[in-house]
Amino acid sequence: MRAAVLLLILLPPMVAQDLCKDSKDGFKVRLSIKTALGDKAYEWNKSEMFLFRSTLAFAMRRANQSNQDTNYDTANILVCNDTQRVSFVFVVTSPDDPTQLIPREQVEQAVKLSKHRINNVFLLSDMTLEFVGIPPTLAAPIVYDTPPWLIVFGVVIGAVAVGIMALLMSTVSKTRRAKDKAAGFAGEDAGIVKENGTTLSSLGGVYNQAFSNDDRFTQL
Amino acid sequence: MSKEARPSWDSPMQFVLACVSYAVGLGNVWRFPYLCQMHGGGGFLIPYLLMLVLEGIPLFCMELAIGQKMRLGSIGAWTAINPYLGGLGIASVVTSMYLCLYYNVINAWSFWYLFHSFQSVLPWAECPVNSNRTGYLEECEVASPTQYFFFRETLNISSSIDENGGIHMGQALCLLLAWIIVYLFIVRGVKSTGMVVYFTATFPYVVLIIYLIRGVTLHGAWNGVKYLFTPKLEQLANPQTWINAATQIFFSLGLGFGSLIAFASYNHHNNNFERQAVVVSLINSSTSVFASIVTFAIYGFKATFNYESCLERMRLLLLNTFDLSEDTISVENISSWISHLNFTHPERFAAIASKIEDCSLEAELDTAVEGTGLAFIVYSEAIKNMPLSQLWSVLYFVMLLLLGMGSMLGNVTAIITPLGDLKFLSRTLSNETINGLVCLLCFLLGFGFTSRSGNYWFTIFNEYAATFSLLFIVLIEVISVCYIYGLRRFEKDIEDMLGHRPNWYWKLMWAVISPVLLISLFIFYIINYIQGGTPTYQAWDKDLGKSVVKEYPVYGQVFIVLLLVSSVSCVPLSALYAFCRRKQRGTPVPPQTLNMSSDI
Numbered sequence: 164m165r166a167a168v169l170l171l172i173l174l175p176p177m178v179a180q181d182l183c184k185d186s187k188d189g190f191k192v193r194l195s196i197k198t199a200l201g202d203k204a205y206e207w208n209k210s211e212m213f214l215f216r217s218t219l220a221f222a223m224r225r226a227n228q229s230n231q232d233t234n235y236d237t238a239n240i241l242v243c244n245d246t247q248r249v250s251f252v253f254v255v256t257s258p259d260d261p262t263q264l265i266p267r268e269q270v271e272q273a274v275k276l277s278k279h280r281i282n283n284v285f286l287l288s289d290m291t292l293e294f295v296g297i298p299p300t301l302a303a304p305i306v307y308d309t310p311p312w313l314i315v316f317g318v319v320i321g322a323v324a325v326g327i328m329a330l331l332m333s334t335v336s337k338t339r340r341a342k343d344k345a346a347g348f349a350g351e352d353a354g355i356v357k358e359n360g361t362t363l364s365s366l367g368g369v370y371n372q373a374f375s376n377d378d379r380f381t382q383l
Numbered sequence: 384m385s386k387e388a389r390p391s392w393d394s395p396m397q398f399v400l401a402c403v404s405y406a407v408g409l410g411n412v413w414r415f416p417y418l419c420q421m422h423g424g425g426g427f428l429i430p431y432l433l434m435l436v437l438e439g440i441p442l443f444c445m446e447l448a449i450g451q452k453m454r455l456g457s458i459g460a461w462t463a464i465n466p467y468l469g470g471l472g473i474a475s476v477v478t479s480m481y482l483c484l485y486y487n488v489i490n491a492w493s494f495w496y497l498f499h500s501f502q503s504v505l506p507w508a509e510c511p512v513n514s515n516r517t518g519y520l521e522e523c524e525v526a527s528p529t530q531y532f533f534f535r536e537t538l539n540i541s542s543s544i545d546e547n548g549g550i551h552m553g554q555a556l557c558l559l560l561a562w563i564i565v566y567l568f569i570v571r572g573v574k575s576t577g578m579v580v581y582f583t584a585t586f587p588y589v590v591l592i593i594y595l596i597r598g599v600t601l602h603g604a605w606n607g608v609k610y611l612f613t614p615k616l617e618q619l620a621n622p623q624t625w626i627n628a629a630t631q632i633f634f635s636l637g638l639g640f641g642s643l644i645a646f647a648s649y650n651h652h653n654n655n656f657e658r659q660a661v662v663v664s665l666i667n668s669s670t671s672v673f674a675s676i677v678t679f680a681i682y683g684f685k686a687t688f689n690y691e692s693c694l695e696r697m698r699l700l701l702l703n704t705f706d707l708s709e710d711t712i713s714v715e716n717i718s719s720w721i722s723h724l725n726f727t728h729p730e731r732f733a734a735i736a737s738k739i740e741d742c743s744l745e746a747e748l749d750t751a752v753e754g755t756g757l758a759f760i761v762y763s764e765a766i767k768n769m770p771l772s773q774l775w776s777v778l779y780f781v782m783l784l785l786l787g788m789g790s791m792l793g794n795v796t797a798i799i800t801p802l803g804d805l806k807f808l809s810r811t812l813s814n815e816t817i818n819g820l821v822c823l824l825c826f827l828l829g830f831g832f833t834s835r836s837g838n839y840w841f842t843i844f845n846e847y848a849a850t851f852s853l854l855f856i857v858l859i860e861v862i863s864v865c866y867i868y869g870l871r872r873f874e875k876d877i878e879d880m881l882g883h884r885p886n887w888y889w890k891l892m893w894a895v896i897s898p899v900l901l902i903s904l905f906i907f908y909i910i911n912y913i914q915g916g917t918p919t920y921q922a923w924d925k926d927l928g929k930s931v932v933k934e935y936p937v938y939g940q941v942f943i944v945l946l947l948v949s950s951v952s953c954v955p956l957s958a959l960y961a962f963c964r965r966k967q968r969g970t971p972v973p974p975q976t977l978n979m980s981s982d983i
Contacts, residue, residue, distance in 0.1 A: 193703065195699075195709060196709070197709040197710055198709060246706035247706060247707060247708040248702055248703070248706040248707055248708060248709070249708075249709070250703075250706055298517050298518065300516050300517070301512045301516050301517070301518070301519075302512070303512070303516065304511060304512055305503075311498075311499075311501050311502055312495070312498035312499045312501065312502075312553075313498075315497075315498045315501050316494075316498050316556060316557070316560065319494075319498075319560065320559075320560050320563065323560070323563050323564055323567055324563070326567050327563065327566065327567050327570065330567070330570055330571065330575070331570070331815065334571070334815060
């Protein structure tokens with residue numbers, strides 16, 4: 164009689180261990196607390212494990228909110244293979260039937276839904292709290308209406324275009340001014356205006372051939 | 384003879400800055416550090432400085448003398464030296480044209496990277512996420528984010544030169560901007576160029592100093608600088624070292640393009656070009672050494688970062704496989720743990736043996752890279768790991784732009800100066816219009832480089848368009864000045880300009896040493912080309928995430944030959960043309976015939 168009572172009391176945890184160890188519906192979890200927090204790292208102990216189990220129970224409840232009957236509790240989260248690394252395996256049992264495990268896909272969905280909340284409970288990130296087999300959902304890429312590079316490009320090319328227009332305008336106005344001045348010296352040839360806007364002829368002189376640099380041409 | 388005075392620099396300082404801006408270009412930043420690393424670190428400085436003295440400074444001075452004496456662009460100057468040599472100037476212009484076409488594409492890429500630096504996260508820092516947000520894009524996973532950004536998002540490169548694709552609109556826009564800015568700088572000729580060079584010559588040094596300070600304070604920078612300066616003197620016995628030193632000096636100074644002749648043609652008659660030549664050459668070489676210190680500080684930082692990441696990965700691998708507590712293995716005792724675990728748990732260790740990497744700082748430092756790979760991939764990888772990376776990125780690409788734009792000024796001036804000297808052109812069109820047409824033509828032709836296979840065509844131009852032809856041009860230049868024009872006559876011209884004759888050093892270099900060096904370089908190039916077999920290129924394989932070697936197709940090889948022949952053949956063809964015209968005239972040449980032959 165007493166043996167039977169003892170067996171009855173000890174059976175659930177033993178069954179639980181078997182459920183956890185042999186199961187293919189379980190996930191391995193790995194925490195890198197010291198890497199994430201350095202000096203402020205907390206120690207992993209039974210209380211933290213309790214927190215983990217309750218967080219996972221919360222995740223399962225959240226995933227099944229449509230179905231109000233499911234009441235996941237910390238007793239439904241079974242943990243085994245605890246190591247120094249701070250890694251362990253967990254399985255989730257159904258609240259209606261403790262011997263039946265929740266399939267892998269459902270657990271994966273629940274974890275993916277609440278991963279951000281789970282991370283924050285432990286002050287960790289996707290890199291330091293890993294569920295082996297559940298890849299983290301990466302942040303969505305930022306989508307811009309106008310790509311920022313195009314804006315900077317527009318500004319620069321606008322400034323350059325204004326610069327060129329200003330330069331060309333000043334050249335044109337100088338040409339016009341020089342032409343008016345050259346027209347004033349009647350009888351002299353106007354001369355085409357080049358870069359610095361004055362011609363020798365517009366100054367009223369005559370080019371003296373004697374000082375030209377003729378000897379740069381070689382004799383054949 | 385022109386009735387208007389030729390425009391000139393506002394001061395000799397502008398001329399010196401223009402030469403510095405032209406000579407100090409991208410090659411100082413991305414070619415010299417590579418050569419230094421390949422050929423024995425600090426020991427490479429010995430052949431480099433020797434070649435500077437034997438060939439760099441004399442040839443630089445010679446080109447300045449010719450330009451200042453003749454006061455014409457390259458075509459007019461060489462025709463004046465000897466009517467049969469006008470083709471030398473034409474060859475220079477053709478080579479400058481090829482250079483302009485592809486060089487501005489690098490500026491376009493710098494603009495692209497610069498504009499993309501204005502984001503909260505640099506786009507080459509992380510891989511883009513795939514459609515269902517479970518992982519990164521595959522191509523980015525096998526390569527690295529910086530390589531992915533360069534090959535896929537910047538170039539959208541195809542897998543071989545045969546596959547053309549569409550034009551990359553972003554690249555085309557950046558190329559347009561680059562050409563518009565070049566036009567803005569040269570529109571008024573030497574007046575506008577003279578203003579701009581104050582900025583383009585000096586600001587890169589400001590950035591280099593800032594980067595030097597930032598670089599040497601980075602973690603691990605000292606490893607790189609130490610690696611650079613540890614001389615491996617046995618490399619001096621390798622003839623390749625000396626050849627590379629000679630070619631680097633030669634190309635770094637920008638000889639043979641006609642830019643130096645063009646710049647010097649705007650000088651006053653008595654400008655002391657001799658001293659300026661020495662000053663500019665020394666500034667160019669010391670900038671190379673300075674830039675390589677900065678580059679190696681950054682290399683050291685990147686190598687140390689990668690090495691430490693490798694160690695961290697190994698540590699995590701061991702911790703996760705053997706479920707040990709986090710503080711048992713640290714980066715210092717990894718190797719002892721590896722051997723311990725291999726001994727105690729051989730089966731489990733064998734399971735992960737394939738993932739164990741051999742982390743080595745030396746191996747990381749040994750990966751020598753040059754060219755666009757260094758500037759756009761390696762450097763941007765280092766920058767993304769720096770704190771405040773957007774700021775450093777903007778500074779770095781602004782520096783690249785200024786270096787590139789400064790060199791472009793010289794390249795375009797080498798084309799527009801001879802064109803502006805041609806009588807029939809300058810009579811009908813104003814200088815602004817000629818300059819605009821040249822820029823427009825180069826822009827339209829440069830569209831080909833913005834297509835998907837554009838980078839492969841860029842590599843063809845980069846390797847073949849201006850290397851062999853320049854050696855040929857400068858060799859003919861120095862031989863014609865010394866032996867056809869006559870060294871005595873040249874001495875007299877210099878005395879006329881400077882007030883004293885050149886001393887024995889100049890005469891010895893011009894007449895004997897430089898021609899001998901150039902002939903040997905020339906022969907070496909030919910032997911190398913023949914021995915090299917079919918020319919090959921690096922094609923990006925997107926499945927492997929790395930470059931693979933492929934041979935050029937037949938039309939590619941024909942194009943290479945065309946590039947070489949088109950510039951080199953200008954010299955004999957033009958001489959032949961001048962000969963036929965003389966035969967036609969049947970008389971010895973009076974000055975007016977010379978005028979007509981400069982109307983080519």
